[in-house]
Amino acid sequence: MIMYSSEFPLLPEKSINDVLACAWDWIIKSPHTEIAKDKKIPSIEHGIHSFNVNNESVMIGIGSTKNLGIGGIKYSRVEDTGLIWTTTIVSRVANGENFVSIQVLCESLKPTVILPSPSKPRIFRKLILDLGGGMDGQIPVTDRPYWLDDGEENIAAALINGVAKNKLPIIYVSCARDNYHALNPKSLASTTSGLAHVIVEPTRRFSLALRRLANSNNAYRGAVGVYWPESNSRTLYYRRRDVDGECLQRQILDDIKIGLANRRQAADCNWLHLQEVVSRNKLDKVKESGETDIDVLLTAYDGEINAKNDVIASCEAEILRLNLEVRRLNSQTQNSNGLLKSGNEQDYYDNEVRDTILSCLSSCRSSLLDGSRVMHIINDVLRTNEYNYVGNHIASRVKNLLRSYKNMDGKLKSALEELGFSFTDEGKHYKMLYNNDGRYTFSLSKTASDHRSGMNMSSDIAKKLFHVSN
Numbered sequence: 001m002i003m004y005s006s007e008f009p010l011l012p013e014k015s016i017n018d019v020l021a022c023a024w025d026w027i028i029k030s031p032h033t034e035i036a037k038d039k040k041i042p043s044i045e046h047g048i049h050s051f052n053v054n055n056e057s058v059m060i061g062i063g064s065t066k067n068l069g070i071g072g073i074k075y076s077r078v079e080d081t082g083l084i085w086t087t088t089i090v091s092r093v094a095n096g097e098n099f100v101s102i103q104v105l106c107e108s109l110k111p112t113v114i115l116p117s118p119s120k121p122r123i124f125r126k127l128i129l130d131l132g133g134g135m136d137g138q139i140p141v142t143d144r145p146y147w148l149d150d151g152e153e154n155i156a157a158a159l160i161n162g163v164a165k166n167k168l169p170i171i172y173v174s175c176a177r178d179n180y181h182a183l184n185p186k187s188l189a190s191t192t193s194g195l196a197h198v199i200v201e202p203t204r205r206f207s208l209a210l211r212r213l214a215n216s217n218n219a220y221r222g223a224v225g226v227y228w229p230e231s232n233s234r235t236l237y238y239r240r241r242d243v244d245g246e247c248l249q250r251q252i253l254d255d256i257k258i259g260l261a262n263r264r265q266a267a268d269c270n271w272l273h274l275q276e277v278v279s280r281n282k283l284d285k286v287k288e289s290g291e292t293d294i295d296v297l298l299t300a301y302d303g304e305i306n307a308k309n310d311v312i313a314s315c316e317a318e319i320l321r322l323n324l325e326v327r328r329l330n331s332q333t334q335n336s337n338g339l340l341k342s343g344n345e346q347d348y349y350d351n352e353v354r355d356t357i358l359s360c361l362s363s364c365r366s367s368l369l370d371g372s373r374v375m376h377i378i379n380d381v382l383r384t385n386e387y388n389y390v391g392n393h394i395a396s397r398v399k400n401l402l403r404s405y406k407n408m409d410g411k412l413k414s415a416l417e418e419l420g421f422s423f424t425d426e427g428k429h430y431k432m433l434y435n436n437d438g439r440y441t442f443s444l445s446k447t448a449s450d451h452r453s454g455m456n457m458s459s460d461i462a463k464k465l466f467h468v469s470n
Contacts, residue, residue, distance in 0.1 A: 001115055002261040004104040006195050007269060008141045008168055009134030010091075010127065014098050016062065016071035019091035022130050023073045026123045027058070032077065046281050048274075055079075063277035068094035070274050082109040087121065092269040097134065100127060101269045102194070120253070124194030136197065137166035137229075143193035145173070145185035147200045156206075157213035159199060162231045168196050169228050169256055175201040176222030177418060182239035183224060188249055196226070196256050204418050212436055216346040221418065223350075226252060228259065236350065276308060339381075348420060348435045349390050358387040359467040391466035394419055398458045405454025407447050434465055 010019070024041040027033055035053050041060070042049045048061035055078040062071040072090035079085070086105045091098060102124060106115050125143055133141025138155055140146070148156055158164035160172065171192060173181050181200065189198040201207055207220040217234060219225030224237040235255060239248055267273065340357070347353055361378050368375040401415055408430060413423060416432070424431045426443070434440035442464075444457055 001106055002103060003106050003115075003118055004102065004120060004124070004195075004257060005260045005263070005265065006124065006168070007099065007101040007266055008194060009136055010098040010100055010141075011132035011134050012096050012098055014131045016069055016091045016093055016098075018131055019089065019098070019100055019127070020060065020062075020071055020073055022127055023075075023089045023123065025130075026126055027073075027075055046278065048278055061271075061274050061278055063274060063281050065277055065280070068092055068268065070269070070277055072271055072274050074271055078109075083107070083115070084109065087123065088271045089123065089127075090269055090271055090274055092266075094268075099266070099269055101265050102127075103265065103270075117254075120191070120195070125190070128193055136168055137164040139164070139166055139197050139199070141168070141194070141197075143190050145189040145198040145200045147185075148202050148206065150202060150206060153206065153210045153213055156199065156201070156210050156218070159197075160210075160214045160218050160225070160227050160234075162227065162229055164229070166197065166229050169226055169259065171196050171198045171252060171256075172219050172225040172227060173198065173200045174207055174219040174221065174223050174225070175204045177204065179203055180222065182222045182237075183245050183249055187245075188252075191249060191253055192256065195253070195260060208417060208420065208422065208436075211348075216348060216435075224248070224252065226256065279306070348437075349394070351388060352391065354385070355387055355390060356467050358382060358385055359389075359391065362387070363467070395458075395462040395466040398461050399455070402454035402458040404451075405444075405448050405457070408444070434461075440465060 021041060028035050028037050028039060033053075033056060035056060035058075042051075044060060044062055046062055046064070048059055050057065050059040052058075057076045059074040060072075061074075062069075064070065070090065070092045072088060074086065074088045076084060076086040084107045086107075088101075088103045088105075090101045092100075102121075104118075104121055106118070108115060128141060128143055135141075138158065155164070156172070159166065159170045171188065173183060173185055173188070175181060179202075185198055185200045192198060201210075201220075204221070207218060210218050211220070217232070219234075219236055222239065224239075226235045226237070227233075237248055237252055239245065345353060358381075362382055365375065365378060368378070397419060398416070401412060405412075408423075417423075420435045422433050422436055424433075428446055430444045430446060432442040432444055434442075442457065442461060445453060448454060
């Protein structure tokens with residue numbers, strides 16, 4: 001079972017030998033190894049060198065083609081419990097880039113052993129700290145969070161929309177009231193280094209400007225969003241009062257681990273490709289030597305054939321996995337009955353369209369005949385779909401803010417902006433726009449002439465923007 005898997009660029013000036021030396025240092029300094037601390041890494045130019053020390057095995061390989069150089073270490077250790085841990089680190093140098101892949105597998109020799117959930121191996125962070133992370137699209141690979149600045153909304157939107165050419169997923173930490181973040185960005189970045197980028201929103205105002213660029217897909221108001229490259233999918237996480245930060249951080253890490261483990265490694269940066277390149281190098285060397293001994297030639301060809309067979313077996317396993325994934329997704333689609341198709345309206349808060357429809361269905365039940373087929377269908381839909389009442393909460397918040405409105409001070413303006421409103425000065429009035437959408441414009445007097453004006457305005461806003469349930 002794949003426990004950890006990731007791929008990311010290092011500084012381009014670092015070589016394959018730099019990566020191998022760093023991986024070797026990680027192995028011999030491990031408290032679990034029996035390999036001598038002063039043992040030097042075997043020196044090889046091309047080929048695969050292997051050796052064993054008690055319950056540990058090490059394979060070190062280097063090869064090259066016309067277009068790239070590739071090298072790696074495969075380290076396995078058998079525990080007394082019957083668990084076999086295998087860590088594979090492969091470096092590919094091509095086109096001025098040093099790209100590294102890391103994969104950690106755990107298998108059991110005993111069918112009854114339950115596989116553990118281990119901590120992230122130190123090799124991920126060690127490679128970044130010792131050799132330096134490269135640029136992953138627009139974002140550097142590091143163990144520190146990337147703090148956005150005002151004016152960088154386009155960068156944030158590209159990362160969220162999956163078009164920033166990054167390989168690692170994005171953990172977007174949005175800003176809540178008073179510039180509060182639900183998780184400690186520094187701790188989160190250290191924990192997920194080598195697995196994901198931690199991007200931190202500077203202010204609540206930033207998210208309001210970002211929303212239009214990100215098609216309302218950005219996490220906001222303190223939520224943490226995970227976004228995958230070249231994809232529109234996202235997962236949102238909320239810091240509830242009964243969940244501490246460490247628990248939420250572990251949940252995010254676990255979900256990213258699973259996503260990366262299910263993602264296929266780059267075709268030219270994995271151990272199978274290294275074996276294939278080494279076999280091809282050996283065959284080319286035999287041909288160049290003019291060797292005529294049939295056994296030598298057969299051995300060289302057998303090596304290449306075996307390497308290609310391993311690649312084919314890996315591809316067949318990947319096809320099987322993808323077929324199972326297609327079946328699972330098709331099953332989910334069939335189970336949903338294709339109830340509704342989304343239109344062109346975008347959510348202005350999480351699940352706005354769905355919640356509005358559910359709220360309308362809930363309200364119409366009072367006009368339905370009790371025991372009718374229509375009521376049974378609507379009750380079934382409401383029972384199997386969670387309704388979060390976010391619109392009700394926003395409407396209630398607006399009502400409380402405007403209840404005793406006299407004039408627009410900084411505190412009130414800031415609170416309304418957090419709810420999605422923006423303001424322009426229109427002489428004696430403020431023009432209020434909801435989510436910068438001109439269809440939802442309200443005029444608010446700078447100085448209230450009537451004690452009911454605030455309540456009337458909040459009522460107009462609730463009627464136009466939210467289907468408030470009774």
